[in-house]
Amino acid sequence: MTNVLFPMLQMSDSQFPSGAFSHSFGIETYISNGTVHDSSSFQNVLELFLMNQLVYTDGLACRFAYEWLESGKLDQLWELDQSLYALQMARETREGNRRIGDRLVKVVSTLYPSPVFEKYLDELKKKNVYGHGALVFAIVSHHLGIDVETAVSCYGFATTSSLVQNAVRGVPLGQTDGQRILVEIQPLLTRSVERIMSLDESDFGIGSPGLEIAQMQHETINVRLFMS
Amino acid sequence: MTYTGYLQLEASERYGKSVLSDAYYNGVFKISRPTYTEEGLPLVQLIHVGGGYVDGDTYFTQIHVRKNATLAVTTQASTKVYKTLNKQVEQKSVYKLDEQSQLHMKLDPLIAYRDARFIQKTDVYMDKSAVLFLTDIVTPGWSKDGELFPYTCVTSKVKIYQNEKLAVYDHLRLKPKDDVRKLLQLEGNTHIGSLFFIHPNVSEEWIEKLREELSSFSEAHYGVSILPIPGCCFRILAKRTSVIEKIFAAIETFIHRTIYNRSAISWRK
Secondary structure, X not given: OOOOHHHHHHHHOOOOOOOHHHOOOOHHHHHHOOOOOOHHHHHHHHHHHHHHHHHHHHHHHHHHHHHHHHOOOHHHHHHHHHHHHHOOOOXXXXXXXXXXXXXXXXXXXXXXXXXXXXXXXXXXXXXXXXXXXXXXXXXXXXXXXXXXXXXXXXXXXXXXXXXXXXXXXXXXXXXXXXXXHHHHOHHHHHHHHHHHHHOOHHHOOOOOHHHHHHHHHHHHOOOOOOOO | OOOOEEEEEEEEEEOOEEEEEEEEEEEOEEEOOOEEOOOOOEEEEEXXXXXXXXXXXXXXXXXXXXXXXXXXXXXXXXXXXXOOOOOOEEEEEEEEEOOOOEEEEEOOOEEEOOOOEEEEEEEEEEOOOOEEEEXXXXXXXXXXOOOOOXXXXXXXXXXXXXXXXXXXXXXXXXXXXHOOOOOOOOXXXXXXXXXXXXXXXXXXXXXXXXXXXXXXXXXXXXXXXXXXXXXXXXXXEEOOHHHHHHHHHHHHHHHHHHHHOOOOOOOOO
């Protein structure tokens, strides 16, 4: 591999076939009840989503997964996958993440094969794990020799970009508004990555009760664009 | 290690009846003499004789419900956590539920006062056929300058293992300094309640019926969803404890009517 930027760009593309375009992870509830109704109200929710869900759970999982790959603690990786699944109280969000994770493991392991992916596929087949995007980003980055902060940053950007694309369709927002959010959010995304790098294991998985309720309530929304 | 309060309970089945087969306590923890509810189920009240939790306190509770036995546990009063400047209060609980056993835990609210720091870790190890009912409410205590959130930090970690596999991991941390009232967090509320009910008969259809049952509580902000194992998590945000307690009571009534075909446990409080 001559340029590690290319695979990272490929993985962070919102067109990457992960299935993330079908999931709002509770944000559609905020659209449905009017909390999110324009560009700035969406950006507010997105920022809170990143500062909580990404920082304490998904992004932190990506960092831990990378560090455990570095020290060869593969068993901890599979435990992390199970914890990520157990942390999700709302069915649709849990199943959404599992579906995306499972798909990502299968697609990315074909594109960038590695022994760790072989093992991940094996554990998936045995139903010991469920699949999670955070681990996939960590595995690819580690395999390609990309540093941990870049890995977490790319994962954070991919999450943000797919939520923005979904908001463009769901709120709806103009395409330019969506792209403007992706620019304006960058300092917060950088701070979130710094925060992720400073946390420890006792911080992992801190939930956001309001968001969880929104994710649960999504099951009963009458008209839905998204599966979660 | 010596704990500020230590408690160990065990329930077993004897000739088709559940009995409290072992009880040991030490420090500021005590229990009431077990009473038997109309259904013949042993009910134990936990008593804290010290009045409240203070700096550096450590608590440990172990409950083992053996095969086919049922146990109901509640607290005598709310748990009050006071100023904790040096070392946060730690409370650890381990519940073990054998085959076909049941544990019903209804805890009074945790009230966190000025500068309180509190962490509770609850680990449940249950068999696939066992039943767990567990509630938890966190509220801010009264403060003389009228501050809404006088406490420093309240953390709760609940891990539920079914047949040795982690099935549910609930991690909550309320840190008022970080503006807990904002969206995605408490969303303008001050109180939070969580209820877990793990039972082999919980299904999507059952949860749908529960939602219908609760539709009269339209003013409350809550959500309920099925867990990865047969069971549900119910979460509610409110400005008053009574709102949470009323809806928890309605859920209990629904559980006992639909699953046990009888009235809810009379907690005698």
